[in-house]
């Protein structure tokens with residue numbers, strides 16, 4: 001593997017201070033694919049110091065934005081150049097198919113390009129001042145030192161949504177990827193070094209959440225924490241971030257409804273329902289795991305889904321015919337199994353799946369069969385809790401109003417879909433659905449220009465789009481009196 005398997009702190013590639021390491025496991029066969037340093041709070045403290053110094057004393061924040069944009073554009077170019085290597089690393093680390101990973105790399109390069117273009121287009125504005133003889137302007141400045149914490153399911157994609165806007169706006173940062181999937185983030189820090197990101201501006205610490213992540217969240221030298229991961233972790237981070245009233249951006253979980261009306265193009269609905277859930281074995285925050293289906297087509301739809309699911313090809317992400325890879329880890333596989341057991345106890349009907357595959361070739365990996373539960377109701381845990389696995393729960397509805405009520409019956413509000421041939425009805429539903437993204441006759445698409453984030457407990461703030469830049473800036477009003485005169489009040 002042509003990778004520096006080290007942390008990157010203040011422009012140097014370093015081992016963990018403690019000397020500890022962690023093996024990175026391929027979820028397809030449990031082989032060790034790399035051994036990386038296991039940093040802890042002392043490594044995080046050093047990285048925060050470097051980022052603080054680079055922000056307070058370095059040139060990055062004051063460099064012309066157009067020049068920062070040029071550096072970020074180079075990162076995008078290098079990701080395109082190294083697309084295949086990065087895609088293979090991502091699949092090795094996560095188990096997703098290489099085809100999916102290639103798509104991720106294209107999205108990631110697109111994110112760096114998008115923010116490189118926006119770098120010099122955030123120049124503030126003049127305000128019509130009511131104060132005589134004054135000039136009033138609003139400017140946007142970097143927030144400062146950013147702590148960035150990412151999950152294992154889309155390791156580099158989620159990192160890119162944080163790195164690109166933070167860099168173009170002149171912040172410095174310390175990133176902590178998920179401890180179990182650090183490889184593509186490591187490679188990207190090599191690319192950032194090659195692109196000319198100055199020492200101390202971007203730092204990478206590897207290690208666990210309760211050590212490195214905890215230090216980033218609580219340190220008073222970190223000005224902003226941007227986190228993508230589960231709700232429970234998000235709540236802990238929010239508490240720690242109160243130490244110095246850090247700015248917060250939280251991209252959390254989802255339990256996303258996919259509402260299917262009877263007037264839909266049936267084949268489209270089947271295809272999109274499957275894609276919406278089983279991509280990356282359901283390990284997607286926006287997976288459409290709650291199918292909410294109009295009663296009159298419920299049985300036909302379920303039968304069609306079950307037939308298609310039985311034909312899925314599970315296997316290595318490196319085989320061309322694989323449609324679904326393994327889950328990320330033994331621990332996560334157990335969590336998914338417990339979730340299914342709970343569904344059975346709660347009285348849902350298991351229509352297909354519900355166990356590990358018996359195929360001898362899959363026994364070394366963390367595989368779970370695609371699973372569909374019917375007879376589900378909103379009072380069941382399996383309808384309310386995020387499984388983050390290849391599982392669909394199916395609920396029925398009779399009226400449009402009931403469909404929207406069911407869709408909104410959740411603590412989550414990340415994303416949802418509506419499938420119907422009646423666009424007026426779809427727009428009515430979209431307007432009432434309390435989610436950060438609603439897709440109509442489409443599912444699970446995202447791109448750099450459109451904001452991404454959650455309502456309710458699915459998060460705070462937005463990534464991507466112009467709002468993704470705003471997360472990384474403070475806004476300042478400057479008023480200048482051009483003809484000052486004494487007030488003569490006192």
Ligand SMILES: NC(=O)c1ccc[n+]([C@@H]2O[C@H](COP(=O)([O-])OP(=O)(O)OC[C@H]3O[C@@H](n4cnc5c(N)ncnc54)[C@H](O)[C@@H]3O)[C@@H](O)[C@H]2O)c1
Pocket residue numbers: 149150151152153154158176177178179207208209210212213214217228229230231233234236237251252253254284285286386388414453454458459
């Ligand atoms: N909204 C989105 O855009 C989005 C995108 C991807 C994933 N997710 C969510 O992420 C979750 C799955 O990812 P996960 O299992 O890696 O989540 P997680 O919350 O367990 O971990 C995410 C990151 O937080 C770190 N962490 C853990 N405990 C911490 C602590 N106490 N302090 C600071 N950091 C800590 C982890 O080491 C990891 O880097 C799902 O809920 C999924 O929906 C959301």
Ligand SMILES: C[N+](C)(C)CC=O
Pocket residue numbers: 153154157283284285286446
């Ligand atoms: C945000 N997204 C859809 C790329 C990944 C969620 O897990």
